[in-house]
Amino acid sequence: MPSLVTISTASQKRSLTLVGLGGILVFLLAISLSLGAFPISIGKVFQFLMGVQLGNEALTIQEHNVLLQIRLPRIVMAMLVGGSLSLAGAALQGLFRNPLVEPGLIGVSSGSALFAVVYIVFGSSVAWLAWMGKVGLALFAFVGGLVNTALVYKLSSKAGKTDISLLILAGVALNALAGALIGLAIFYADDAALRNFTFWSLGDVGGANWHKVLILALISVLPVGLILGQYQALNALAIGESEAFHMGINVQQTKLVVLIGSALIVGTAVAFTGTIGFVGLVIPHLLRILFGADHRLVLPASWLAGAILLTIADTLARTMVAPSEMPIGIITAIIGAPFFIWLLLSIKQIRS
Amino acid sequence: MLQASNIHFCIQQRPIVNTAEISIAPGKLTTIIGPNGAGKSTLLKILAGDIVCQQGVISYNGQDLKNLKARDLAKIRAVMPQHSQLSFPFQVREVVELGMIALGDRADQSIVQEVMEETQTWQFRDKLYSQLSGGEKQRVQLSRVLAQIWGESSNPRYLLLDEPTSSLDIAHQHQVLHIASRLKHKNIGILAVLHDLNMAAAYSDQVIMLKNGRIYQSGSVEETLTSEKLHHVYDYPIQVFDHQGYHGKHIQSLPLHQNSAIVKTA
Known part of the structure; x- marks a missing residue:
């Protein structure tokens, strides 16, 4: 039976x-x-990870601490954030039936940025805000992202149904409004706050520690799992909303899961690391070109590939200009954009 | 039985479907005909459950549509839309497999092959859907819809087709309607919106004539497709002849300038 062979090779x-x-x-x-x-040599890293000593030089306590307390949490953080952004991008593109959608479209990033700039600019002059310090920034950014997404959702839903084209328009409108309010806050900012915000908005995985990693992991594990489970619904939605319903998909439930899940994981990611663009847009696109559109593969592969891209970007960020650091958002775009352009051109050649 | 009684649907106070009574029996092919804007597609959408009608009751095998979950409904009725554009690069085979989502996690490959051979799309199975022509896409969509209700079932099932032949050549039009007629033997009731009156005459067991959101007449081909009634429904002179050589009808309309010539001479 040839058909049985093909299904086994597909999976x-x-x-x-x-x-x-x-x-x-x-x-x-x-x-x-x-x-x-x-x-630190690869042999020692291997010893750190596997607990088996390779070669004749053992891992020193200092090296162990650098790996455990500084590098590992930072890398894990980069992976979690990259995976979240990319998975949310893939799911939202599927939901909106549009490959040009990125997580920012539902208002998470702009809402987070607005609340972050407000905190950075005005936080120091309000006693209870100043007391919260860096935690306050993350919390503000997180809440801002969720509030803005909730607004976008409210604006585009009527009688328990969400109109996807209205959602895009509401997202664009609220993004523009948030942009204007950010401009207004910057207008009142002093130089230090301005520099702070600029760097926040370019993204930064530095300052990661196990506490942050744990919070990030705890908040994202459920939404990531739920979104991964929507692969059939997203496949069906590619044909159309009413068609997905005809095939037995509860479309409104899928919309809710993907929107709320994405807002949660992107909101948390942005809160801890600032806005890192490009990952959520390009990775899913890339995977579809390479491996086809089946969300059963695209969703988990997006998470992994997003984690890979951000790990590479962060490694470059902290080694290229060491001991100083490059903002990670610059690197994702600098290596991502030319690679993507090259890919588009070579695909064109293959097809013609 | 798929039954709708007293259904009513308005858009901005204007009735699109007005107090319609319909019953579709399994094993029968029913067609809806009528001019543009008569409410054919809306009626189909109401019956499919896409839009909720403001009045009236729709029931599938005695169960109220409102109480059926999307997944349970998908097991007893499939719908073929007028147009389908895919937003991502899916393979043709993957599109057809999507039809079987409601039936379980893994698509039955023998059914996929069977329906694709039936619609003559098996040879495109590994192509990308976006590379197909309009007519080929329509046949792939038909395969997807067929896959949804192809397997054996003890319950009567229903297939709703919205202009299934709109982008097909004449041979494939006949082929699609032939497939639909054969589906009747699987205890499936078929409801199709058709524009081609000859196709409707050749394949229907029951015809529903729709005008301005109301059912003007429903019944057998003999009862409904007469020159007089068609003229009334379409506001255009239409001639119906008994076919020479086989038991059937031949429906014809003349170009507009010839019509007015007839009127002038008369």
């Missing part, structure tokens, strides 16, 4: 792709751990 291909991406991620983790202002 085999899928597992192989995911295992391959996972392997690349683990490999990058090891490479990234060994690189930095304070170089």
Whole structure:
């Protein structure tokens, strides 16, 4: 039976792709751990990860601490954030049936940025805000993202149904409004606040610690799982909303899961690391070109590939201009954009 | 039985479908005909559950449509839309497999192959959907819809087709309607919106004539497709002849300038 062979190869291909991406991620983790202002050999990294000593030089306590307290949480954070942004991008593109959608469209990023700038500019002059320090910034950014997404959702829903085209328009409108209010806050900012906000908006994974990683992981695990479970619904939605309903999909439930889930994971990511663009737009697109559109593969692969991209970007961010650091958002765009352009051109050539 | 009684749907106070009574029996092919804007597609959408009618009751096998979950409904009725554009690069085979989502996690490959051979789309199975022509896309969509109700079931099921032949050549039009007629033997009731009156005459067991949101007449081909009634429904002179050589009808309309010539000479 030829048909049985093809289905097994299709699912085999899928597992192989995911295992391959996972392997690349683990490999990058090891490479990234060994690189930095304070170089540590791969053999020692292996000892740190596996607990088995390789070669004749043992891991010192100082090196152990650098790996455990500084590099590992930072890398894990980069992976979690990259995975979240990319998965949310893939799911939202599926929901909106548009490959040009990125997580920012539902208002999370702009809402977060608005609340962050308000906190950075005015926070120091309000006693109870100043007391919260860095935690306050993350909390403000998180709440801002959720509030703005809730507004976008409210504006586009009527009688329990969400109009997707209205959602895009509401997102654009509220993004513009948030942009204007950010401008207004910047107008009142002093130089230090301005510089602070600029760097926040370019993204930064530095300052990661296990507390932050734990919070990020705890908040994202459920939404990530729920979104991954929507693969069938998103596949059906690619044909159309009413068609998905005809095929037995509860469309409104899918919209809610994807929107709320994305707002949660992107909101948390932005709160801890600032706005990191490009990942959520490009990774899912790339995967669809390479492996096809089936969300059963695209969703988990997006998470892995997003984690890979951000791990690479963060490693470059902290090694290129060491001991100083480059904002990570610059790097994702600088390596991502030319690569994407190259990919588009080569696909064109293959097709013609 | 798919039954609708006293259904009513308005858009901005204007009735689109007005107090319609319909019953679709399994094993029968029913067609809806009528001029543009008569409410054919809206009626189909109401019956499919896409839009909620403001009045009246719709029931599938005795169960109220309102109480049926999307997934349970999908097991007893499939709908083929007029147009379908795909937003992502899916393979043709993947599109057809999507039809079987409601039936379980893994698509039955033998059914996929069977329906694709039936619609003559099996040879495109590994192509990208976006590379197909309009007519090929329509046949792929038909395969997807067929896959949804192809397997055996003890319950009567229903297939709603919105202009299933609109982008097809004449041979494929016949082929699609032939498939639809054969589906009747699987205890499936079929409701199709058709524009081609000859196709409707050749394949229907029951015809519903719709005008201005109201059912003007419903019944057998003999009862409904007469020159007089068609003229009334379409506001255009239409001639119906008994077909020479086989038991059927031949429906014809003349170009507008010839019509006015007839009127002038008369």
